[in-house]
Amino acid sequence: MKSKVLRLYDYKKMDLSNYQVDFHVDQGRIDAESNHLILRYPSWKEGVEVNLGDTVTLKTQSKNEKFNKESLKISVGSFLYSRKLEEAIVGMRVGESKSVTVDEEKVTVTIVSVTNKILPKMTDAFVKEFGPENVETVEQYKEYLKNKQKEEILEEISYRAERAVIRELFSNSEIVVAKEDFDYCMKLQMDRHNVLAELEGYNLKEMTKEDFEGKIPVSSYWELIVLLQDNCWEYLESYLIGCYMAETEGIVVDLSEETYNQQIKDYVKHWRTDEAFARKINTFEEFKILQYQAYFYETLRSFYKNKLIKEN
Amino acid sequence: MAIQYATNENYKELISNGLVIVDFFSTTCVPCKMFSVILEDLEGELPFVNVVKVNTTDYPEIGKENHIEAVPTIMFYKNGELLETNIGIIEYDDLKKKIAAYMY
CATH class of the missing domain: 3.10.50.40 (Chitinase A; domain 3)
Structure with missing residues (x-):
């Protein structure tokens, strides 16, 4: 791609205190879940x-x-x-x-x-045998349950913080976007939507409001174009920043055919479809973009997740 | 008893005696995992209830024979006779009520 990031805004300096929540361990829930585990394996x-x-x-x-x-x-x-x-x-x-x-x-x-x-006693041996994977002691199990509560809270509150970080990052970084790259990303997204429409027996261009209902929140083909163009900015910029981050941090993002093939296998299994269709809708070109996007979102998440919960 | 896994060879035998709950599942389906936890809880409380699990990805023939179009699908058999088919999760307390109704 000709597009590139010239300067990345230092998002790590962002103040996220407005999105922060106090965390209190729910000891009652930890006791109930421990008791539940005991009751399950008498x-x-x-x-x-x-x-x-x-x-x-x-x-x-x-x-x-x-x-x-x-x-x-x-x-x-x-x-x-x-x-x-x-x-x-x-x-x-x-x-x-x-x-x-x-x-x-x-x-x-x-x-x-x-x-x-x-009923068994809650011992290290019991936890190792019947507890979650990689949890080997009672102490670790309690910590696991506590972290589970934290993750649940994080799941609820992180969306707003993530959007704020992304907004700040996109508007304060210097990114050059070439029209041909934007068009390329639009084409990838249009191809995917065309394949899905064909699968359901539709011609995307001729779909009516009723046809779109329950599938995509638009009422016409032209509204879909506007929606995809809107999404395409984040699609492209998150990819470009993912590439920039990986390069500056010396990270090698996994773009191997082996990983791609595994993802195709998983798709076939999950959606109960055939491999040819899975490859048609999940092209190798798009896989490469998605891998960099995933790296981008994971990097942001690891930044904000520890800043959102204030432990008491 | 305990939870038993069906194969093409043993399926009919597993559902032939007593009250049997058959859980048609697939490994990638999230509601199936939730129902699986419910069945494990059930085993801790009612160990004499027979549970047979059918992995529809590994044994599509059993799924086809039983007209399974979505997972989880839960079937209740008594001595080989189909009593009820339920598509989707059954909550723990509702499951126990059904067992009581069919068993007693």
Whole structure:
């Protein structure tokens, strides 16, 4: 491309305090999530006495067919079968019988077998086996849950900050844009939209307001051109700045065919389409641009993400 | 029981006995991952409920036979008989209500 960045605005000096939020750890959520992990991986052991959470096989006898079962498996305390009956059998032992009135029916319950639910302890070994990937200790797990809360907040607040950084960066940097490069980027975007329209059986130029509805927020082909031209500035400038950043920082952006082919494979799998279509809509030319854009957005994100959350 | 993964060879056998929840999923689908977590929670509470997972990317034939057009699709079988088909996630408490209705 003939276009290039002559001078990049020093965005790292930007004051983001207007976008900053206070972060307080929600300890209740950390406890609840830790407890959830424990509940998900119990162990089971043949037992004698019925406790809440156990799996119990019962024999029930009643005049009512619903409560007349030779072998009935229930989870005590889930209250999926009968709250009253489940509460009544807590503390009973294998072989014991009891009469319970359920839904105005007299039911004789006999405990046939009990499998006790044993909840694990939150230890390093447990976390290593059942916790998230690369988390090996209880301390690391708590830190992981805390960071998860931070990431969620960041997800909510980062869009406004990112747009502000991009606005400032674009308007204060010196970038020369050649018309042919702008046209090239427009062509890439138009080609992509034409392929998608064809796939749905449309001719892009002839699409009506109704045809566009729910697909692209425009009501005519000409509105689409205006939208794409508008998007094209950021498309091109983010690419150019990505190239500039990579060059000045000595970073080699991955433009290998191997990575491109992997992305095509992922696209085919995700969208359940064929490889020829995937290559038609995701050209190698565009892949190279997108890789530099990704580097640009990742660099910005790593700058602002640590400035947006004020930990208390 | 526990969660079992179906293949072309064992699918019919896996759904033939008792109440079985069949989860048709694909590895790249985000709602499928959310439902997968719900099924793991279920296993921790109701270990005697049979869950069969069908990876529709690896076993498209099973998906085709069952007319699966979107994932996750959840089917409830009792002794091999199809009771209900649900497209999309079923929340944990709703899933337990369905199990209670079909099991008891």
